Amino acid sequence: MITKTYSVPSISCGHCVNTIQMEVGEMEGIESVTANAETKMVDVVFNDKTNETAIKELMAEINFPVAA
Numbered sequence: 648m649i650t651k652t653y654s655v656p657s658i659s660c661g662h663c664v665n666t667i668q669m670e671v672g673e674m675e676g677i678e679s680v681t682a683n684a685e686t687k688m689v690d691v692v693f694n695d696k697t698n699e700t701a702i703k704e705l706m707a708e709i710n711f712p713v714a715a
């Protein structure tokens with residue numbers, strides 16, 4: 648398993664947190680997703696059924712792009 652922490656500046660409230668956790672949490676290969684509205688960071692734990700590129704693509708699709 649791999650753990651990554653991403654900076655997502657567009658997180659502004661609890662709804663954003665819920666959206667990210669729900670949408671990313673539904674991806675194959677995702678073990679857990681924890682978003683934080685105060686730090687605007689997202690911790691993702693995933694296995695080899697997905698990868699960082701796929702996770703970042705989904706985040707961009709749902710309007711929460713990962714900061715470069």
Ligand SMILES: [Cu+2]
Pocket residue numbers: 658659660661662663664
């Ligand atoms: Cu929000």
